[in-house]
Amino acid sequence: MKNISDRQIEHLAELSALKLSSDEKIKMKNDLGQILGFVDEINKCNTAGVNYDETEITFAELREDKVKPGLKQKEATANAPKTEDGFFVVTKVVD
Amino acid sequence: MEFANLSLTEIIELIQNRKVTATELVSYYISRIQKFKAKNAVLEVFDDALLIAKEKDDFAKSNSTLPLLHGIPVLIKDNISYKGHRLTCASKFLENYVAPYNATVIQKLIDAGAIILGRTNMDEFAMGGSTENSAFGVAKNALDDSRVSGGSSGGSACATALGLACFTLGSDTGGSIRQPSSFNGVVGLKPTYGRVSRYGLVAFASSLDQIGPITKTAEDTAIVMNIIAGNDEKDLTSSQINVPDFTHKLGNNISGLVFGIPTEILNLIKKTKYFDKYQKLFNYINSQGGILKEVNIPHYEMSLPVYYVLAPAEAASNLGRFDGIKYTKRDESAYSIDEIYSFSRTKYFGEEVKRRIMLGNFVLSSGYYDAYYMKAKTIKNLLKTEVTKALDECDVILMPTTFGEAFKIGEKSTDPVSMYAEDMFTIFANLTELPSISIPFDKGVSGLPLGLQILGRHFDEETIISVADYFQKNYKEKA
Numbered sequence: 001m002k003n004i005s006d007r008q009i010e011h012l013a014e015l016s017a018l019k020l021s022s023d024e025k026i027k028m029k030n031d032l033g034q035i036l037g038f039v040d041e042i043n044k045c046n047t048a049g050v051n052y053d054e055t056e057i058t059f060a061e062l063r064e065d066k067v068k069p070g071l072k073q074k075e076a077t078a079n080a081p082k083t084e085d086g087f088f089v090v091t092k093v094v095d
Numbered sequence: 096m097e098f099a100n101l102s103l104t105e106i107i108e109l110i111q112n113r114k115v116t117a118t119e120l121v122s123y124y125i126s127r128i129q130k131f132k133a134k135n136a137v138l139e140v141f142d143d144a145l146l147i148a149k150e151k152d153d154f155a156k157s158n159s160t161l162p163l164l165h166g167i168p169v170l171i172k173d174n175i176s177y178k179g180h181r182l183t184c185a186s187k188f189l190e191n192y193v194a195p196y197n198a199t200v201i202q203k204l205i206d207a208g209a210i211i212l213g214r215t216n217m218d219e220f221a222m223g224g225s226t227e228n229s230a231f232g233v234a235k236n237a238l239d240d241s242r243v244s245g246g247s248s249g250g251s252a253c254a255t256a257l258g259l260a261c262f263t264l265g266s267d268t269g270g271s272i273r274q275p276s277s278f279n280g281v282v283g284l285k286p287t288y289g290r291v292s293r294y295g296l297v298a299f300a301s302s303l304d305q306i307g308p309i310t311k312t313a314e315d316t317a318i319v320m321n322i323i324a325g326n327d328e329k330d331l332t333s334s335q336i337n338v339p340d341f342t343h344k345l346g347n348n349i350s351g352l353v354f355g356i357p358t359e360i361l362n363l364i365k366k367t368k369y370f371d372k373y374q375k376l377f378n379y380i381n382s383q384g385g386i387l388k389e390v391n392i393p394h395y396e397m398s399l400p401v402y403y404v405l406a407p408a409e410a411a412s413n414l415g416r417f418d419g420i421k422y423t424k425r426d427e428s429a430y431s432i433d434e435i436y437s438f439s440r441t442k443y444f445g446e447e448v449k450r451r452i453m454l455g456n457f458v459l460s461s462g463y464y465d466a467y468y469m470k471a472k473t474i475k476n477l478l479k480t481e482v483t484k485a486l487d488e489c490d491v492i493l494m495p496t497t498f499g500e501a502f503k504i505g506e507k508s509t510d511p512v513s514m515y516a517e518d519m520f521t522i523f524a525n526l527t528e529l530p531s532i533s534i535p536f537d538k539g540v541s542g543l544p545l546g547l548q549i550l551g552r553h554f555d556e557e558t559i560i561s562v563a564d565y566f567q568k569n570y571k572e573k574a
Contacts, residue, residue, distance in 0.1 A: 008457075009453075011460075012453045012456050012457055012460070013453065015456040015460060016411065016440075016449070016452045016453050016456050017418075017433075017436040017437045017440050018437060018440055018441050018444070018449055018452065018453070019437050019438070019441040020441075028449075028450065028453060031450055031511050032450070032453060032454060032457065034511070034512050035403060035450075035454060035511060035512060035515070036454075036457070037512075038399070038400055038403075038512060038515075039400045039403050039404055039458075039467070040400070041396075041397065041400045042397060042400045042401060042404065042467070042470050042471055042474055043466070043470070045394060045397050045470075045474050045477070047470065047473045047474060047477060050473050050474075050476055050477045050480075051473070051476055052469060052472050052473050052476065062331075063328040071195055071196065075195045076195065078193065078195060079191075079192050079193060079195070079421065079422050079423050080420065080421055080422070080423075081419070081420070081423060081424060081425040082425065088420050088421065090420055090432055090435060091429060091430060091431055091432060091434075091435060092431075093431075093432050
C-alpha cells in the first residue's frame with residue numbers, strides 16, 4: 001500500500017479533468033494506493049545497462065504526400081454534441 | 096438447419112456449395128441472438144444485415160465463384176468502426192456515436208464477402224477482465240449464467256461459444272481476446288503487434304493493442320487471419336513483413352518441435368490446483384515426439400506491474416480526446432470550456448476508466464515519470480530481450496491463459512488489484528509483442544474450460560496456429 005495524499009488525489013483529478021466527490025476521493029485514494037503498492041515492485045528490478053524500450057517494429061514507409069479522399073467536414077463533425085455551419089460549438093472561452 | 100455447432104470452415108463449405116443462403120444464415124443467427132438475449136453478449140444487431148444478406152444471395156445467383164467469406168455473418172467488438180453503424184465501447188460517453196468510416200479489418204471482411212451482423216459487449220473502453228465494467232450490463236459466461244464471460248472481449252467470446260455468428264472479432268491489450276476465449280472454451284488469437292491494422296479500432300494503449308479473431312477452431316483462426324492480416328498505410332505501426340498463408344502449416348505434427356516452458360511459469364502453475372493437468376499435457380507432448388525444454392525469463396514477474404504502468408499511461412493520453420466537444424456527449428450544465436471537459440468526463444466515464452486515467456496521469460506526472468513510466472519502458476525492453484533468448488532455444492512457449500475457470504460475477508469486481516492479477520499470464524505477450532493463441536485444453540473442478548496459451552516468435556502465427564490445431568484435433572481431455 002502506497003500512501004497518497006489528499007492533495008495528490010486532487011492534483012491528479014485536475015490533470016485528468018475529472019471531478020471527484022469526497023466519497024470518491026477516499027475510494028480513489030485507497031484504490032490507487034493499493035495498485036501503486038504492487039506497481040512499486042518495478043523498483044526492485046535492476047535495469048543497469050538496459051536501454052529504454054525503443055520499439056524495433058520497422059515502421060512502414062511514410063505514404064506518398066498525395067491528397068486522397070477523406071472525411072468531409074460534415075461527416076467529421078457529425079458526432080459532435082453541438083455544431084454550427086460545420087464548426088464545433090463550445091461555451092464562451094473569453095469573458 | 097442448425098449452424099450453432101458448426102465451425103466457420105464447415106459453414107464456408109455449405110454456403111460455397113449453395114447448400115445454404117446468406118439470408119438463412121443471418122435469420123438463423125438473429126433468432127439465436129434473441130434466444131440468448133439474457134447472456135447480454137450482443138449489444139446490437141445491425142438492422143441492415145438481412146438486406147445485405149439478400150444482396151449476397153442475389154449476387155450468388157448470377158456468379159459462379161464467390162469470395163471466401165461470402166455471406167458469412169460476423170459479430171464485432173463494440174470498439175471497431177463499421178461505417179454508418181453505432182460504436183459505443185460499452186460507454187455512456189459514446190452511446191450515440193456512429194462510426195464515420197470503416198476500420199481496415201472491417202473493410203477487408205466486407206471485401207471478402209462477410210456480413211457484419213452486430214456489435215458485442217465489452218468492458219468500457221476495453222478496460223477490464225470480466226465485462227462487468229460495461230455501461231450496458233455484464234455479459235454472462237456462455238456455459239454458466241453465474242459466472243463472468245471474461246474480458247474485455249467478453250461478448251465476442253461468449254457469442255462465438257454460443258454460435259451467435261460464424262466467428263467474432265475482439266481486441267487484446269493485456270489478454271482481452273485470450274482470457275474470455277479461455278473462459279468460454281473457444282479459440283482466441285492475439286496476433287504479433289503490427290500484424291493486423293489497428294486503423295478504426297478505438298485506441299486504449301496503442302503500443303499494446305491488437306485486433307484478432309475469436310473462433311471455434313484453430314483452423315478457423317487461420318482462415319480469418321488470411322483475410323485481416325497485412326500492412327496498412329493508414330496504420331504506421333502495421334508491419335510490412337510478408338503475410339504467409341496461415342493455413343499452410345495446418346496438419347503438421349509436433350514431432351521434433353521444441354516446447355519451451357519457462358521455469359518462472361512452472362513455479363506459478365505449481366501454485367494452482369491444475370498442475371497435474373499440465374503434466375498430463377507435457378507427457379502427451381513427449382509421447383508425440385515433441386521436445387519439452389525448460390527456459391528462463393528471469394524477470395517474468397515484472398510483467399504485471401510494468402503493464403499497469405504502461406497501459407494506464409497510454410490510456411490516460413488516448414482518452415484525452417473525450418472532451419465533451421467532439422464525441423456525442425456533453426454535460427449541459429457546463430458554463431466554461433474547462434467545465435465542458437471535466438463535467439462531461441465525470442458524468443459519462445465509468446469508475447474503472449476513471450481509475451486508469453488517474454493512475455496513468457500519476458505515472459506520467461512530473462516527479463514520477465522517470466521512476467514509473469521510464470522504468471517500466473526499460474523493463475519492457477528487458478523482457479523482450481529475455482524472451483528472444485528463450486525463443487532461440489525453443490519454437491514455441493507454453494503457459495496457462497488463466498489461473499483457473501471463469502470466476503463468479505461479482506467475485507472480483509470490488510477489488511481492482513485481484514482483478515488485475517487475473518492478467519498474470521496474458522500481458523506478457525502484449526509487452527513482448529509476440530503472437531499468442533489460447534485454446535481450451537482441459538476442464539477445471541466445476542467442469543468449465545481451462546485455456547492453454549501457445550506463444551510463438553514474432554510474426555510466426557503459422558506455427559502456433561498449427562500447434563493449436565494439432566492439440567485441438569488430437570489431445571483428448573479427460574473431463
